[in-house]
Amino acid sequence: MKKNIIYFDNAATTWPKLDQTKKIVNEYFEECYVSPNRTNKKIDILTSVRESLLKYFDCPPNFDVAIVPSATIGMNVVIASLLKMKKTHIITTNCEHHCVYRPLTELNAKFDIVDYLDSNYNEHPERILDKVDKDTNAIIMNHASNVNGQIFDIKRITCNLKQKNVIFVLDISQSAGSEDISLKKMNVDIAVGSIHKHLYGTPGIGYIIFNKNIELYPIYFGGTGKFSSNLKQPDILPDKLEAGTFNTIGLLSILESLKVVNKQFRENARKYENELVNYFINSCEDISKVKIYGKSLKHRTSVISFNVEDINPNFVVAPLLEKNNILVRAGLHCAPIIHKTMNTYPEGTVRISFSKFNTKEEIDALVKILKKF
Amino acid sequence: MSIAKYILKEATPCADYGKLTVEGKFEIMDNKKFHKKIYELIPDISNINSGQILIGKTNDFDIYIYDNEKFVMSKLENEHKAICFLNNLVK
Structure with a gap:
């Protein structure tokens, strides 16, 4: 449930x-x-x-x-x-x-x-x-x-x-x-x-x-x-x-x-999660304020980092999503050095990561909020 | 009589602002006066999602107020700056 x-x-x-x-x-x-x-x-x-x-x-x-x-x-x-x-x-x-x-x-x-x-x-x-x-x-x-x-x-x-x-x-x-x-x-x-x-x-x-x-x-x-x-x-x-x-x-x-979580499970989950990753990336295409980091990566997990232009990920984006019952992680994710390379230090990013239990409808709910910024 | 009360503690966000971040809660007695005062004290203030989040920026700190209840102040030199501002805001 x-x-x-x-x-x-x-x-x-x-x-x-x-x-x-x-x-x-x-x-x-x-x-x-x-x-x-x-x-x-x-x-x-x-x-x-x-x-x-x-x-x-x-x-x-x-x-x-x-x-x-x-x-x-x-x-x-x-x-x-x-x-x-x-x-x-x-x-x-x-x-x-x-x-x-x-x-x-x-x-x-x-x-x-x-x-x-x-x-x-x-x-x-x-x-x-x-x-x-x-x-x-x-x-x-x-x-x-x-x-x-x-x-x-x-x-x-x-x-x-x-x-x-x-x-x-x-x-x-x-x-x-x-x-x-x-x-x-x-x-x-x-x-x-x-x-x-x-x-x-x-x-x-x-x-x-x-x-x-x-x-x-x-x-x-x-x-x-x-x-x-x-x-x-x-x-x-x-x-x-x-x-x-x-x-x-x-x-x-x-x-x-x-x-x-055997080979077949992993294959199915990977395929589905990749679909969700692409769906999120495509859904954000026309939101000019949303910047996704590493969106062209070919070999990736379902982890995505993004920011909303000029909006603090920790104190604005994540709390607003929380108000809408959308749970994400914002900040440096215990990995500060990659953020320095990505030019997202010190504020970090908003990170979302999918599992086989997530749906496109859930992504739609997230994108709808991102469009409001 | 003060227009609000507040409690304050040090925050530990998963990001590094190089300076102090504090968080706390307001108990607002007079909403109208509180808002008037905050706009007086912080000229550079914006709001997100019909006022769900107020964002104020000053030379000394940034303040985020959530649903007129919770708040975060970041980029502070020290806690004293937060207390001075908050005392002034609620009196």
Whole structure:
């Protein structure tokens, strides 16, 4: 039931969720789903989730998964681990989220930011490799931007990376459940993501999918339900990254989502969401005050950023839409650097993002309001 | 007697205005006087959607008033500037 809300913030978290997700979450309150690795009743949700994620993202055989509370925490773990290695220089792009910039900054990392909106990189993504030097340990980048929806051609970067001995870390928060992701084919060493966006799971679960040859270190410590005689954190992956009680509701929801959001589902949803993107762009054609950023992007998600000329996105456009029950996100979207490149800093943009549950009628309602400016 | 009361707190918008942003609520006792006063104090004022949102711009701040109830003041040097303006507006 969608109620009387037009929800266009699916890049933050999708809503509504799938019926199957709702069903399993309700079941949690009826059935005795115990805490993984704790109670004597063995329900191995964790193993099922790990196996499902590895299969879903088509991982090579030497990969494993750590379950963490969010993609941001996952990225913190990864960055802190990278900085413990011999080489510590990191390359990233101007299209990243604060889950990359803030840990790099707080941990005093040596890092370079490549302008990926520049046509030089846009047309030749592999040129990021020119920035690799003898101290470079890793490249960290988004699969898809959470600001303008651009999807990056990862294979063109990673195909020449192996001989350079550089770890490739991919943030799949925006593309998981939307794009067909094969970490094997993409030559990705570590992928970090969440389940509550286009995988339609509940918030509060992130994952680090990693090549077991790469050493990852915990950033928080505590009970893992195993090796309890040891006061030190057990030195076993992925357990050592998973201190604390698991979000069992989230684990159940992702098990269901991974079954439902299969290749066919993704294909249909992608096709439909692309239709909605084009419909919105075409509907705004004759509204001269509306500027859409990246409207000519060929390979994109359903995320669109726009502004209304001379009108503040945070304090005018978003509140006016809210009054009309249209929910969007305005501002910098935790990704300030891409806004500097797009010349939308410091006010940012209004961001809309569609899911399979949105309709053209809902877009008409939004466009009708934009025409009033 | 004042024409309105207000409460004020610091806001944290998802954008960087480099300066302070505050938000708050008005409880307006005299709507007519309140509007007259605001247009007196801020010559550069515009309205969106038949007055649903009033936008005022000054050298010291921008103010947005929603449905004569909620407000946001951005680009402030400090909270004192907001308080001076608001006290003047409601008295």
